[in-house]
Amino acid sequence: MLHPTRDQIDLVDVMAAIGHPVRAEIVRRLAASGQEEFCGSILPGVPKSTLTNHWRVLRESGVICQRPEGRKLYIRLRREDLDERFPGLLDLIVLEGSRAPSP
Amino acid sequence: MLHPTRDQIDLVDVMAAIGHPVRAEIVRRLAASGQEEFCGSILPGVPKSTLTNHWRVLRESGVICQRPEGRKLYIRLRREDLDERFPGLLDLIVLEGSRAPSP
Numbered sequence: 001m002l003h004p005t006r007d008q009i010d011l012v013d014v015m016a017a018i019g020h021p022v023r024a025e026i027v028r029r030l031a032a033s034g035q036e037e038f039c040g041s042i043l044p045g046v047p048k049s050t051l052t053n054h055w056r057v058l059r060e061s062g063v064i065c066q067r068p069e070g071r072k073l074y075i076r077l078r079r080e081d082l083d084e085r086f087p088g089l090l091d092l093i094v095l096e097g098s099r100a101p102s103p
Numbered sequence: 104m105l106h107p108t109r110d111q112i113d114l115v116d117v118m119a120a121i122g123h124p125v126r127a128e129i130v131r132r133l134a135a136s137g138q139e140e141f142c143g144s145i146l147p148g149v150p151k152s153t154l155t156n157h158w159r160v161l162r163e164s165g166v167i168c169q170r171p172e173g174r175k176l177y178i179r180l181r182r183e184d185l186d187e188r189f190p191g192l193l194d195l196i197v198l199e200g201s202r203a204p205s206p
Contacts, residue, residue, distance in 0.1 A: 011195060011199040012127045020115065020119065
């Protein structure tokens with residue numbers, strides 16, 4: 001399970017990853033939680049097969065870390081990496097989420 | 104030719120629009136120019152049919168304004184609208200463009 005290093009994270013990839021309503025909502029929930037979450041608990045209403053694709057897009061772009069533990073998968077927002085590389089970007093997403101209704 | 108109002112611009116749509124290497128480069132060139140440009144002069148190496156789709160995505164998300172004049176189309180970055188709605192976002196894209204090689 002590959003994760004880009006902090007320096008490999010590409011802004012265009014990050015924007016493409018977050019530029020989807022379900023993935024934007026995942027980012028907002030992980031930002032609000034501030035900690036690692038069990039992947040099944042983040043958006044319980046969305047089918048697992050749909051989420052699997054979203055986890056991959058978010059991971060490969062460097063937005064999240066995935067950590068398998070037994071048969072479970074844990075997800076964490078790469079907040080420090082993103083804040084260091086693209087200051088203010090996550091804040092915009094979180095702020096905008098509190099303005100607009102959730103999908 | 105519909106353009107969203109400033110208040111209708113959605114951050115997730117904007118991210119999806121800019122989350123593509125060609126469209127990110129268009130945004131950088133328009134930001135560098137700071138003025139309205141003839142659409143054929145922005146990325147002369149890219150086929151017109153490809154660009155037509157990119158103009159549409161950028162316009163419908165609120166990133167650019169298009170203005171037809173005779174048979175020509177003029178393009179402008181909605182810098183003020185985007186800076187007001189999502190402060191710092193365009194600066195990140197411009198800054199990152201000067202870090203990474205152009206596509």
